[in-house]
Amino acid sequence: MIALKILRYLDENPNAGDTADGILQWWLFERTIVEEQEALDRALDCLVDRNLIVAVQTLDARRHYHLNAQQTEEIRRLISEAKPGEALGRNNSGSNNG
Numbered sequence: 143m144i145a146l147k148i149l150r151y152l153d154e155n156p157n158a159g160d161t162a163d164g165i166l167q168w169w170l171f172e173r174t175i176v177e178e179q180e181a182l183d184r185a186l187d188c189l190v191d192r193n194l195i196v197a198v199q200t201l202d203a204r205r206h207y208h209l210n211a212q213q214t215e216e217i218r219r220l221i222s223e224a225k226p227g228e229a230l231g232r233n234n235s236g237s238n239n240g
Contacts (some may be wrong), residue, residue, distance in 0.1 A: 147173040159231075188230065 151169040152158060160168065186207060189195040194213050197205045209217070220230060 144170065147177075185230075 148165065151173050151229055158169070159229055170232070185196070186205075190197045190207075194217055195207050196210050197207050201204055224230065
């Protein structure tokens with residue numbers, strides 16, 4: 143996993159070079175943020191698609207998210223049925239989309 147993150151970083155930054163400490167502090171940290179951002183975007187899209195949360199485009203061009211209060215029962219059901227570490231799929235079938 144770490145080796146792949148290093149390769150991805152170098153693929154995106156072919157002139158990069160650093161010490162092990164620098165790689166840990168900068169390369170891996172940056173790569174983790176990129177990957178988490180991608181996972182967050184997928185999760186938010188999934189929740190919005192399922193009408194569990196609401197996305198509002200604001201004047202600052204960012205999307206702000208909040209609970210869809212009309213879906214509280216469904217949200218609580220999903221939470222209670224989820225196994226530890228389980229991702230919320232499109233239809234809660236175990237898909238890893240969110």
